[in-house]
Amino acid sequence: MKLLIVNGPNLNLLGEREPEIYGHDTLNDVNAFIASHKVANGLDLKFFQSNHEGAIIDYLQSHRKSVDGVVINPGGLTHYSIALRDAIAGCQLPTVEVHLSDIHAREKFRQISMVQDVCVQQISGQGKEGYIQAIEFLKKMA
Known part of the structure; x- marks a missing residue:
């Protein structure tokens, strides 16, 4: 099973940006945690992060026929990006949306997911x- 692990804007600053909300782990720490977790055994995981909406959309589209699913933390794009929404729909891959923090307990605008x-x-x-739970969910769907 091949899965994309996609992280959106500002997730490259994990460990530095608002650690009281997002924790002290860097994105590299999170990716290493995912890759070394037992849930990843036998999986082909491809990790990607960009601060650019178009780069994320291009990445999803370019892999749409070569992977089995997507785990995506869209970051701030979650709350306004119809283009990302359309790309996820258009790729027709099972996709799990992940957020480190509880977006439903945060500012009103963060409670909306496009x-x-x-x-x-x-x-x-x-x-x-949450990334591990997402992978487990996709594995059960397969």
């Missing part, structure tokens, strides 16, 4: 474990 309705699941507020 991508939720085109994802098979949303996992919010579980920290880096």
